[in-house]
Amino acid sequence: MIRFEHVSLEYTPGRFALRDVNFTLADGSFTFLTGHSGAGKSSLLKLITRLEKPTEGDISVDNIDYRSLKPRQEPQLRRQMxxxxxxxxxLHDRSVFDNVALPLIIGGYRLKDIQKRVNAALSRVALQHRAHDEPVLLSGGEQQRVGIARAVVAHPRVLLADEPTGNLDAQISAEIMQLLMQFSASGVTVLVATHDSGLLNTFNFPRLVLKQGRLSAQSVSAVNTGIQHQYHTEEQI
Amino acid sequence: MQKWAYTKRGYALAQSLSALKRRAWSSLSTLLVFGITMALPALIFFTADSLSRLGASTVSEESLTVYLKLQTSDLDGAELARSLSTQEAIRNTQFISRDEALAVFQQQANIQDALNVLGENPLPGAIVVFPTRQSLEADTIETLAKRLNALPEVDRVQYDLKWVKRLQSLLNLGRSIGWVLAGFLTLTALLVIGNTVRLELLRRQHELEVSHLLGAERSFLHRPMIYSGILFGFLGGLVACLISLVTLKWLGTASASLASLYSSSFTLGTPGPEQLFLVVAAATLLGLLGAIAALYQPSSHLLPNRR
Structure with missing residues (x-):
């Protein structure tokens, strides 16, 4: 679960990247984070990954309250995402297998577990046969699938995707979305930041719409089947 | 990657080795610069022992002559010589009785007529005192002379510190110059490693940023750089030893022929395994320190998001 309560992020005095943002994403939900360039999508993702700290408000992910988080605990938090x-x-200086294995090496997994998990992750994105190839030999769609395999290899409870289909054509974008939906179906909370209108029109998932750093009323426009979403927009406040 | 590279430490080592291998020429030139820089301090270290042995052997015949009072009997003189030889700072003693002194004196000068006039042997007994090698320093010899002079049987002590002092001054000067040079070159070696690690940081910035986002701790990000520093230090130390050994071999021939002109047996000795190990260990430590310096200041901005 991801919870934002009255979160603001001010980079310089008077220049807000996010202002009084409130929302709760339930476990296993699939949500789009959308808005124009500069609306605050990346800032919001940086807050979740703790690359930035909010100027005001509280954030919690999987019941981890960020206020009580010490700097040395931040890497551990990121490993859960x-x-x-x-x-x-x-990383183009190593094979697909080694790229996917990196989060597990960082996490201190044993070789046996690494082999098992990497093969399983590559199998889920249908790239097991390319395990020993270098990424440069793969197509754009395949490279993105490797990126997804790397993101899910450590079995995270939260999956954040920042414009995952940005450079891909419609068909491959749809494949990538199907993959992300599969992970959501297995209980992973998925938040996809995108401004790809084609994608937003094709997939009817709840949306967090950011406008100049605030959540807009459109954020309540869609409801994912069977999963409760609670959004507070500026209009509601 | 090899199987051992799938652990945190193995990964860091594999990354450091692969960086060395990928940029073989630039790594080789860095190693040569480091090795050459370290070679001079290593040479100073290796030759210091030989030079101090040269100093010691030159002054090994240095001695103090202790003249005994005329009333001291040969028996007492010989006993005193024996007792002195067991004392601290004294390597050996040689007692010269009054008769032996007279015999030597007669051989060296035609003074028989003068002796006939005197009627008796005017020469005192003497003890030649050879200090230990460790005591061949001006201050120690002066202390020893004072101690001998205070003995009741002793009339006076005669010694010449001129050579000891000259040689010691030269050796001290050489040692000081050596230390200053070694200090500067060590600093240079430190900067070489620091710059190499900073370049490595720049080259690997993308990987560091990705690893940081994937939850890598600072130690995971730092470790490959630390290992690179250690590797460069270790290999640079080996290069320094190699250069020093070749130089010593070449200088050894020249110094031997020079020594033979002075009928000296002086040779520039080959360093032992302990000395070689010390140089490699010192170079490795320098590599580690250079890497740490590069990681913490002023390269900290090259590491991702150091809040």
């Missing part, structure tokens, strides 16, 4: 980047951020 999966992050999918727009440009996949793969």
């Amino acid at each position: 999966g992050i999918v980047f727009q440009d996949n951020q793969l």
Whole structure:
């Protein structure tokens, strides 16, 4: 579960990236985070991953209250999350297998577990046969699938995707979305930041719509079947 | 990656090794710069022992002559010589009785007529005192002379510290210059490693940022750089030893032929395994310190999000 309560982020005095944002995402939910460029999507993701600290308000993820979080606990928090980047951020000096294995090495897993989990993750994104290839030999869609495999290999409870289909065509974007939906169905809370209108029109999931750092009324426009979402918009406040 | 590379430490080592291998030429040139920089302090360290042995052997025949009072009997003189030889700072003694002194004197000068006039042997007995090698320092010898002079059987002590002092001054000067040079070159080696690690940080910034986002702790981000520093230090130390050994071999021939002109047996000795180990260990430590310095200041901004 991800909970934001009256969260504001002010980079410089008077310049708010986010202002009084309130929402709760239930476990296993699938939500779009949308808005124009500069609306505050990346800032919101940075707050969740603790790359930024809010100027005001409280954030909690999986009952971890960020106020009580010490700096040395932040890496551990990030290890409980999966992050999918727009440009996949793969390391091109190593194989697909080693890219996917990186979060597990960071987490201190044993080799046996690493092999098992990486093979399972690559199998879920249908890339087991490319395990020993270098990422540069893969297509854009395949590279993004490797990015997803890396994000989910440590079995995170929260999956954050920042424009995961940004550079991909419609068909491959749909494949990527199907993958993310599969993870959501298995209980992972998925938050996808996107401003891809095609994607938003095709998939009818709840949305957090940001406008100039505030959640807009449109945020309550969609409800995911069977999962409760609670949003507080500026209009409600 | 090899199987051992799937642990935190193994991963760091594998990354450091692969960086070395990937940029073989630049790594080699860094190692050569580091090795050459470290070679001079290593040479000073290796030759210090030989030079101090040269100093000691040159002054090993240095001695103090203790003249005994005329009334001291040969028996007492010989006994005193024996007792002195067991004392601290004294390597050996040699007693010269009054008769032996006279015999030597007669061989060296034609003074038989003068002796006939005197009627008796005017020369006192003497003890030649050879200090230990460790005591061949001006201050120690002066202390020893004072101690001997205070003995009731002793009339006076004669010694010449000129050579001891000269040689010691030269050795001290050489040692000081060596230390200053070694200090500067060590600092240079530290900067070489620091810069290499900073470049490595720049090259790996993308990987560091990704690892940071994936939940890597600071130690995980730092470790490959620390290992790179240690690796460069260790390998640079080996290069320094190699350069020093080749130089010593070359200088050894020249110094031996010079020594033979002075009928000296002086040779520049080959360093032992302990000395080689010490140089490699010192270089490795320098590599570690250089890496730490590069990671903490002023390169900290190169690491992701250090709040």
